Amino acid sequence: MVSDTHVSGLGEGPYFDAENGLLYHVDSVGSAYYQVNVETGEVQKRTVEDAVVSMIIPFQGEEGQFIVSRGNTLLKLDWATGETTLLATLPPNPNGYERFNDAKCDPQGRLFIGTVLESGGVVPEGGSLYRVDPGYVFTQVATGFTISNGMSWSNNGATKFYFNDSDGCKVYKFDYDVSTGTLCKYPIRSSKNYY
Secondary structure, three states, X not given: OOOOOOOOOOEEEEEEEOOOOEEEEEEHHHOEEEEEEOOOOOEEEEEOOOOOOOOEEEOOOOOOEEEEEEOOEEEEEEOOOOOEEEEEEOOOEOOEEEEXXXXXXXXXXXXEEEEEEEOOOEOOOOXXXXXXEOOOEEEEEEEEEOOEEEEEEOOOOOOEEEEEEOHHXXXXXXXXXXXOOEEXXXXXXXXXXXX
C-alpha cells in the first residue's frame, strides 16, 4: 500500500514499468517526479527547481534515464542520482509564456508534447501540439488548444490520433500517418461533457 504521505497537488502523466512493478508520475504543481513500487508501496521522489512539470517518459534502452519537462524545457533525468541535463528549450512565443503540459510517444517512439500559453492567465486557444524531431527540434503539428492534454493512438495500426483539450472537455480525433508522424486531416471534435 502506498504511504499516506504520498500525496500530489496535481498528479499526472503516469507511466507504468510493468516488468519492474514501478509506477512513475509527476506532481505538476509540486515540481516533483515520483516512482511508486506497486508491490511494496515504497515511494521515491525527485524534485526540480520551482516550475510546472508535466511528463516523465523512459529513454528506450537506457535504464533509469527519463525525458522530463520543467516549464518550457525538456531535460534528461538520471533517476539514481536525480541529476538533470538540459536537452532543449521551446522557442519564445511572442504572445506569452508557452509551457509544456502533457506528452506521449507514438508506436515508433516519436515524442508528441502539448503546450499551454500563459499571459496574465491561460490564453484561450493559445496552446499547440508539437512533435519532437531528431536533434530535439520542435515541429508544430497543430494549434488552437487551451489546455493541451491526454493523447493516444488507435490499436488498428495507429491510423487515428486522439488528443484532449481540457478546456471545455474537448476531444479531437485526427487521421494519423504512423510512417511519418503526420496528422493528416483536420480533426473531428467532440465537446460533449464526459464528467
